[in-house]
Amino acid sequence: MIDLSLIGIGTGNPDHLTRQAIRALNAADLILIPHKGDGKADLADLRRSIVAEVVTNPATRIVTFDLPVRDAATADYRRRVEDWHDAIAALWASEIAAHLGATGRVALLVWGDPSLYDSTLRIAARLRPAPQVTVVPGITSIQALTAAHAIPLNEINGPVMITTGRRLRDDGFPPGTDTCVVMLDGECSFQSLPPDGLEIWWAGFAGMPEQITERGPLAEAGPRILERRAAARAEHGWIMDIYLLRRTAQA
Known part of the structure; x- marks a missing residue:
């Protein structure tokens, strides 16, 4: 049986790794690192740098593979995602069979935590035969x-x-709460909200050396965020960002 470890690595800072994560990486026979294209080469490089820093097991093999591109032609968003996950699972299975066979320990490094707005667990569930999955x-x-x-x-x-x-x-803005955290937002969707009575706390590359932040009333901080986000993306070729919105007492 294949033992598959899905290892949360934080936001790319090696200091975010837990001892459990370091142990799991060193116990792996095979570490798979996805490559998302030239525009996001830094993401693969960050994974490789983390592995280089903490993996001391000389028997561990590190394999990089090209991640399939999600089809943008289909209008059905869920269908596009499901097909994409199927393609990724097939690629995982192919790489595992080619480099490990039917038994052994495989590790994948997952941004943040595998349980929060991440599809690695859903992709793993598509593998046949089903592996023994461990989440770090x-x-x-x-x-x-x-x-x-x-x-x-x-x-x-x-x-x-x-x-x-x-x-x-x-x-x-979600009803029933005064606080919402927005993830997976490539379009700065806070622009769609009436800004009065809202404050925002934003971070790009949160927790990494490149981290940039902005905060304040949405009407004032929003334009600053747009400007800094665009500049950072132009500089690095990609950006991961996240923000918290909160209603003020006057809202």
């Missing part, structure tokens, strides 16, 4: 965001909604 939890970008701004995630006795840019654009 990691620091999430939400934790890195609140740490960067030194703020609590929630108000006293208050709920928090974690959502996506797509949902924010489609549904507006």
Whole structure:
């Protein structure tokens, strides 16, 4: 049987690795590192640098593979994602068979934590025969965001909604809460909200050496975020960012 470890690595800073993560990486016979194209080569490089820093087992093999591109032609978003996951699972199976065979220990490095807005577990569930899956939890970008701004995630006795840019654009600020965290937002969807009565705490490359932050009333901080985000993306070729929105007492 294949033992598959899905290892949360935080936001790319090697200091985010837990001892459990380091042990799991060194126990692996094979570490798979996805390459998402030239525009995101830094993501593969970050994974490789983490592996180079903490893996001391000379028997561990590190293999990089090209990640399939999600089809943009189909209007059905869920169908596109499902097909993409099928293609990734098939590629994992092929790489594991080619480099390891039917038995052994495989590790994949997952940004943040495998349980939060990440599809690695769903992809792993497609593998046949089913592997023995172990999840090593990691620091999430939400934790890195609140740490960067030194703020609590929630108000006293208050709920928090974690959502996506797509949902924010489609549904507006989530009802029933004064705090929402927005992930997976490549379009700065806070622009779709009436800014009055909202504050924002934003971070790009949260927890990494390149980290940049902005905060303040949405009407004032929003334009600054757009400018800094565009500049950072032009400089690095990619950006991972996250933000927290909170209604003020006057809202």
